[in-house]
Amino acid sequence: MAMMGAGRRLASGAASSGWQRCLATTQAAARVSQPAAPIEKASWHSARLLHASSVAMAVLTPAAVVLSPSALNLPVDFALSLVMPAHSALAVKCIIEDYVPRPVQGISKAIWYAACGLTSLGLLKLTVSGPGVTESVKELWREK
Numbered sequence: 001m002a003m004m005g006a007g008r009r010l011a012s013g014a015a016s017s018g019w020q021r022c023l024a025t026t027q028a029a030a031r032v033s034q035p036a037a038p039i040e041k042a043s044w045h046s047a048r049l050l051h052a053s054s055v056a057m058a059v060l061t062p063a064a065v066v067l068s069p070s071a072l073n074l075p076v077d078f079a080l081s082l083v084m085p086a087h088s089a090l091a092v093k094c095i096i097e098d099y100v101p102r103p104v105q106g107i108s109k110a111i112w113y114a115a116c117g118l119t120s121l122g123l124l125k126l127t128v129s130g131p132g133v134t135e136s137v138k139e140l141w142r143e144k
Helices: 002-012 018-032 041-067 073-099 102-129 133-139
Strands: none
Touching: 041 073, 041 133, 073 102, 073 133, 102 133
């Protein structure tokens, strides 16, 4: 009977013992808890594209170093000129979605995509009319 009275006191907000407060807190938390949100399809596709671009860069980068400065390196430089900015765009998109406040996410993504597009155009121009992406990077380590 004493336990019943304690339960009623707990429900009414009166003073209660420590274990009763703990039990009430646990029960309240169990009522409030929601299952985790399912992964959105767009997020899943972004993760797959990010993984594919990582694999592409892991294959293309050593190939570019080995093939440079031959004519065989031209297609590799073209691919790197497209894959590197695309990988950056996808990776930073995830960061923007996680850490930038929602009201400014749209403009943040637009600015980042524009920067990645311009980067890709610059790398393509370097590949077509310059020494290429790989040779430009190698130039940093060559003695003058």
